[in-house]
Amino acid sequence: MNAGVVDLRSDTITRPTPAMREAMARAEVGDDVFGDDPTVNALQERIAALLGKEAALFVPTGTQSNLVGMMTHCGRGDEYIVGQMAHTYRWEGGGAAVLGSVQPQPLEHQPDGTLALADIEAAIKPDDAHFARSRLLCLENTLGGKVLPQSYLADATGLARRRGLATHLDGARLFNAAVKQGIAAREIAAHFDSVSVCFSKGLGAPVGSALVGSKAFIHGAHRWRKMLGGGMRQSGVLAAAVLHALDHHVERLADDHALAQRLAAGLADVPGVTVEPPQTNIVFVDVQGPKAAGLLDHLKARGVLATGLYRLRFVTHLDVDAAGVDRAIAAVREHMSP
Ligand SMILES: *Cc1c(COP(=O)(O)O)cnc(C)c1O
Numbered sequence: 001m002n003a004g005v006v007d008l009r010s011d012t013i014t015r016p017t018p019a020m021r022e023a024m025a026r027a028e029v030g031d032d033v034f035g036d037d038p039t040v041n042a043l044q045e046r047i048a049a050l051l052g053k054e055a056a057l058f059v060p061t062g063t064q065s066n067l068v069g070m071m072t073h074c075g076r077g078d079e080y081i082v083g084q085m086a087h088t089y090r091w092e093g094g095g096a097a098v099l100g101s102v103q104p105q106p107l108e109h110q111p112d113g114t115l116a117l118a119d120i121e122a123a124i125k126p127d128d129a130h131f132a133r134s135r136l137l138c139l140e141n142t143l144g145g146k147v148l149p150q151s152y153l154a155d156a157t158g159l160a161r162r163r164g165l166a167t168h169l170d171g172a173r174l175f176n177a178a179v180k181q182g183i184a185a186r187e188i189a190a191h192f193d194s195v196s197v198c199f200s201k202g203l204g205a206p207v208g209s210a211l212v213g214s215k216a217f218i219h220g221a222h223r224w225r226k227m228l229g230g231g232m233r234q235s236g237v238l239a240a241a242v243l244h245a246l247d248h249h250v251e252r253l254a255d256d257h258a259l260a261q262r263l264a265a266g267l268a269d270v271p272g273v274t275v276e277p278p279q280t281n282i283v284f285v286d287v288q289g290p291k292a293a294g295l296l297d298h299l300k301a302r303g304v305l306a307t308g309l310y311r312l313r314f315v316t317h318l319d320v321d322a323a324g325v326d327r328a329i330a331a332v333r334e335h336m337s338p
Helices: 018-026 038-050 062-073 095-100 117-123 150-162 174-181 185-189 215-227 236-248 253-267 295-301 322-336
Strands: 055-059 078-083 103-107 133-140 166-171 194-198 209-213 273-275 282-287 311-315
Touching: 018 236, 038 055, 038 209, 038 236, 055 062, 055 215, 055 236, 062 078, 062 095, 062 133, 062 166, 062 194, 062 209, 062 215, 095 103, 103 117, 117 150, 133 150, 150 166, 150 185, 166 174, 166 185, 174 185, 174 194, 174 253, 185 194, 209 215, 253 273, 253 282, 253 322, 295 322
Parallel strands: 078 103, 078 133, 133 166, 166 194
Antiparallel strands: 055 209, 194 209, 273 282, 282 311
């Protein structure tokens, strides 16, 4: 963290810890395009096992991981069913459509972040020359910090499977969902054919995501990764950071969740501020009144960074502590108080 700055813009801003940098420096490496990097191979085996799948692929970003996943499941003229606010629809530049020739079918979310089963059912198109082929259901967990209930995942993926659709989970923050529920990440992954997970968010690695699935699926994904420019070379230096994160930074996600609770509690009675009770590490805050527009600038002047305009977003992570959260609370209170 920059000295004196409380950066709550995102859990992607974390810097590698000294111990993580040491692990990176020690990493044995090779050319991963030849399959020669022992550290990447070790990571791929480990994350596949952790998520209960046969195989895994290490990729540079979550965006590429999702795109490779969608392009492996879907071909030209296929479509994926997805939430309006899902990263794979809204925040990835339309990559599936632009680069994959795969059409999105976005659906409105329910207040808990789920897609209504009836809406999914109604969106699956009949086999008719007028329509794109409905091919994939794509869910996200956590979504805006909300955990999708396990029973819902069973119902939604069960419906997809009955109707012949494949299932993909954008699990950028899968470990947040697992830690929050006190279950193994593989219990969430078990519902899906493929899962993407990010290491550069709450887990604190500098770079990297993984796509997991069956051997045949990952075999297909490997070709798309190369085509999309994701074939890295001595990427074991990055994989080493991820292995370190899996050893040391998973259980501590509970600390981030506790800090989000602390922030929400501290803001609860500030005038003009409405806090959505956080489930994991993301706090959404609605701000009303004449002071709303100036709040972010005021926070910045006080060394507190957040994002958003009227709906502010604060994200807790490895590089924030209770004192930083308390500073953020105090700065909001100072600005909003009459
Ligand atoms: C961050 C994120 C991604 C991928 O982001 P990259 O910046 O490409 O690594 C995908 N899905 C969700 C839900 C995310 O939050």
